[in-house]
Amino acid sequence: MTNTQRIVKEIVEDYYKIDITTNTRKRAYIEARAIYYKLLRDYTKYSLHAIGATMEKDHSTVLYFIRKAKDWLLYDKDFENDYKTLNNRLVKVKELNPDGFKTAETLEGFWESEYSKLDEQHKELQIRYSFLLGQLKIVKPDLEEQFQLTD
DSSP: OOHHHHHHHHHHHHHHTSOTTSOOOOHHHHHHHHHHHHHHHHHSOOOHHHHHHHTTOOHHHHHHHHHHHHHHHHHOHHHHHHHHHHHHHHHHHHHHOHHHHHHOSSHHHHHHHHHHHHHHHHHHHHHHHHHHHHHHHHHOGGGGGGGOOOO
């Protein structure tokens, strides 16, 4: 399973709070797997065979559920809402870091790398702020108290 497939799988499983690889015909599992297949088909260039291999399913099963998902999107408002929510989550992950979407091992790993980037930006801004505060102290010493950093 590739990194992209893992991330999509985690997004779907986190939303439904289930393991989509569980071999069952319960509706929640079927719908979750259908959304997983459809998201992978829509956002990647994986073949039906490659998508099915991640779930130990045949390419025809993947094709069947992608078609069913399209039908369900037309007639089932709950399914449509679930799909839109998961689609938006996936789009958000891709927008935040298109390269990380391809390279992150897990969704958690993706968010850890995003946090690290933000932490570095924060440290850089603190250094810039300290420098500017020093410059302000030289130019207008009476204004320094208004701009003190609070920890």
